[in-house]
Amino acid sequence: MSDAPFRVLPAITDRNRPYWTAGRDGVLRFQRCQDCEYWIHPPSVLCPICHSKRLEYEDTTGRATVHTFSINHQPWMPVNGALYTPWSLVSLLVANHSA
Numbered sequence: 574m575s576d577a578p579f580r581v582l583p584a585i586t587d588r589n590r591p592y593w594t595a596g597r598d599g600v601l602r603f604q605r606c607q608d609c610e611y612w613i614h615p616p617s618v619l620c621p622i623c624h625s626k627r628l629e630y631e632d633t634t635g636r637a638t639v640h641t642f643s644i645n646h647q648p649w650m651p652v653n654g655a656l657y658t659p660w661s662l663v664s665l666l667v668a669n670h671s672a
């Protein structure tokens with residue numbers, strides 16, 4: 574068996590492609606409601622606040638504040654299916670002003 578780590582990659586769809594490919598442009602990009610300006614993630618078909626379907630992708634400023642984080646040392650899966658440990662899970666408050 575291979576020692577290469579098993580990774581589940583996201584399924585790229587027309588709806589989520591701008592998010593998953595934004596790194597090539599060096600930006601963090603989320604959907605944003607064009608009616609109430611609410612930022613939406615994960616990608617959706619309508620705004621969870623006003624139910625508008627006028628959603629577009631916009632670049633964030635790239636700045637954020639760490640809200641909380643966790644460092645995981647438990648692999649949780651059998652060795653050949655494990656993620657490398659330790660790995661981190663981070664919750665960010667993304668700055669979204671356009672100035």
Ligand SMILES: [Zn+2]
Nearest residue numbers: 606609620623
């Ligand atoms: Zn909205």
